Structure formats: structure tokens, C-alpha cells
Amino acid sequence: xIKKSIIILVLLxxxxxxxxxxxxxxxxxxxxxFDGIQSRVQNVNLSNTGKxxxxxxxxxxxxxxxxxxxxxxxEEPEENQxxxxxxxxxxxxxxxxxxxxxxxxxxxxxxxxxxxxxEYRSHLYFRGVPKIKLLENKVITTDTLQPKDIDIQITPIYxxxxxxxxxxxxxxxxxxxxxxxxxxxxxxxxxxxRTGNQSTYGELHVxxxxxxxxxxxxxxxxxxxVYTPGNxxxxxxxxxxxxxxDYSKGKLQVVYSTPNQETIYAEAFxxxxxxxxxxxxxxxxxxx
Numbered sequence: 001x002i003k004k005s006i007i008i009l010v011l012l013x014x015x016x017x018x019x020x021x022x023x024x025x026x027x028x029x030x031x032x033x034f035d036g037i038q039s040r041v042q043n044v045n046l047s048n049t050g051k052x053x054x055x056x057x058x059x060x061x062x063x064x065x066x067x068x069x070x071x072x073x074x075e076e077p078e079e080n081q082x083x084x085x086x087x088x089x090x091x092x093x094x095x096x097x098x099x100x101x102x103x104x105x106x107x108x109x110x111x112x113x114x115x116x117x118x119e120y121r122s123h124l125y126f127r128g129v130p131k132i133k134l135l136e137n138k139v140i141t142t143d144t145l146q147p148k149d150i151d152i153q154i155t156p157i158y159x160x161x162x163x164x165x166x167x168x169x170x171x172x173x174x175x176x177x178x179x180x181x182x183x184x185x186x187x188x189x190x191x192x193x194r195t196g197n198q199s200t201y202g203e204l205h206v207x208x209x210x211x212x213x214x215x216x217x218x219x220x221x222x223x224x225x226v227y228t229p230g231n232x233x234x235x236x237x238x239x240x241x242x243x244x245x246d247y248s249k250g251k252l253q254v255v256y257s258t259p260n261q262e263t264i265y266a267e268a269f270x271x272x273x274x275x276x277x278x279x280x281x282x283x284x285x286x287x288x
Contacts, residue, residue: 024051025126026047026049027047028044029044029162031164032164037109041108044105046097048099053098055096055128056097059125060164061161063123065230068234068235069235079229084165084166085122086111088109088122090107091106121165122163124161124163125160126162169197171196171198173197173198173200175256176266178191178193179191182252182272186240188252188270190234193231194231195231200225203220203221204221204255204256205220205253206218207255208250208251215253218239218240219239248272251269252270255267
């Protein structure tokens with residue numbers, strides 16, 4: 001019998017959970033932002049929640065976000081995109097964790113004199129190293145081999161990637177909504193438009209406001225980002241079905257903000273009676 005091992009790579013990129021978990025690895029925090037060069041060292045905590053000792057190898061990935069929010073691996077930066085990895089050092093580079101063991105990874109900002117105004121972004125990738133099992137040597141007669149004699153072993157390799165961002169200088173970013181539309185089955189579609197020198201990251205809140213002025217939250221997306229150099233991200237939100245909410249009346253309020261709504265990026269309204277939108281565009285004082 002021939003045994004073939006197939007390794008499947010599972011990559012989790014910056015999901016909205018405050019603490020990332022994939023396989024038996026937990027990572028906190030899920031993103032690092034160096035705002036200027038005053039703070040030059042940050043920590044990431046890794047924990048092995050599984051039952052086996054596991055080794056993880058660290059490296060940087062370079063990622064481009066398309067207009068639908070999909071991540072694509074790239075080798076060279078796009079126009080107006082800067083990689084952060086040349087200006088960051090991490091240690092250790094390989095970590096072995098026993099069950100229930102934790103360790104801190106230090107991320108250090110370097111070459112600060114070479115940093116020019118703007119944003120720099122790379123994604124720190126924690127990749128599980130698969131254990132290799134030795135198989136017994138067997139003599140195989142190829143002319144008697146049948147398809148049923150092939151055994152495929154699938155070994156998943158779990159990985160987590162967290163964004164590392166360096167920002168230099170004052171932000172010039174502005175955000176606005178466009179093309180708001182309520183589709184069948186209570187699905188709200190929209191475009192988020194970003195201009196300026198920094199990415200945005202936070203939460204999308206959707207509230208229904210009745211003709212009587214009663215507001216109820218009907219939709220939420222956490223961990224929503226529009227990364228430079230992209231200027232447009234399209235998305236859809238399935239709104240909650242609530243007996244007291246009539247989606248044919250009143251209006252929908254859409255708010256894009258930093259986490260916990262500390263800073264409002266943009267706000268827009270959709271009149272449900274005529275499906276007409278109007279919006280408010282804001283500048284950004286702090287988008288961390």
C-alpha cells in the first residue's frame with residue numbers, strides 16, 4: 001500500500017475576536033500598532049491549549065486586501081503601499097509549547113531613522129510545524145498496485161496571522177459610505193470609501209430607526225478593516241429579524257467607528273420608504 005501525506009495549510013487572518021484561536025494556539029492581542037517611534041517594543045502572548053507539545057515557526061507575510069475584503073498574498077508592495085517587516089524584529093523565531101504552556105513574543109521597532117511619513121503594514125504569521133512520522137520500509141510491486149491500495153493521510157497545518165502596523169505622522173484619512181441598498185431577505189449592501197494615508201479598523205453598526213424615532217441595533221460586524229492602499233471595500237450585512245422591526249418603514253443608520261465607538265469614521269442613513277441614502281463624512285483623529 002502506498003501512503004501519501006498531504007499537508008493542508010489553514011491560515012486565519014485578523015478575525016474580529018479579541019483573542020485569536022486556531023487549532024490549539026491562542027494569540028493575544030490580535031493586532032499591533034506602533035504609533036510613531038516612541039514605543040519601540042510590544043508583546044504578543046502565545047498559549048498552547050491542546051494536549052500535545054507543538055512547535056510554531058514565525059515569519060512575516062505580505063498581504064493585499066481586495067475590494068471584497070479578500071486577502072491575497074503578494075511579494076512586492078502595490079503603489080502607495082509600504083511593508084512593515086523591514087522595520088520590525090521579532091524574537092524568538094521558533095517556539096515549542098507544552099500543553100497549557102504560554103510564552104511571550106517580543107516585536108521590536110528598528111531602523112526608525114529610515115521611516116518616512118505614512119503607514120507600514122505586514123502580517124506576523126505563526127505556523128504550526130507538523131510532526132513527521134517515520135513509516136516502515138516496504139517493497140511494492142508496481143504492476144500489482146491497484147487504486148484501492150493508495151492511502152492518503154491529510155495533515156492540517158494551522159496558522160494565525162496578526163497585522164503589524166507602523167504609522168508615522170498625522171493621519172489624513174477620511175471615510176464615507178455609498179451605494180447603500182436594502183436587498184431581499186433583509187441584506188444591506190454598501191460601499192466603504194477610504195482616502196488618505198492610513199488604514200481604518202473597527203466596527204460596523206446598523207440601527208433601525210422607526211418612524212416614531214425608536215432605535216434598535218439590527219446588525220454588527222466587528223474587526224472590519226479597509227487597508228491601504230485600497231480606497232474601496234464592498235460588504236453586505238444580514239440584518240437581524242426582529243418582530244418589532246418593520247424594514248419597509250423608517251430608516252437605517254450605518255456607523256463605522258473604531259472599536260467601542262471611540263471615534264466615528266463615517267455615518268450614513270438609508271430611508272426605507274424610497275431607498276434613498278444620505279451620509280456624513282468625517283476625518284480621523286485617531287484610528288488605532
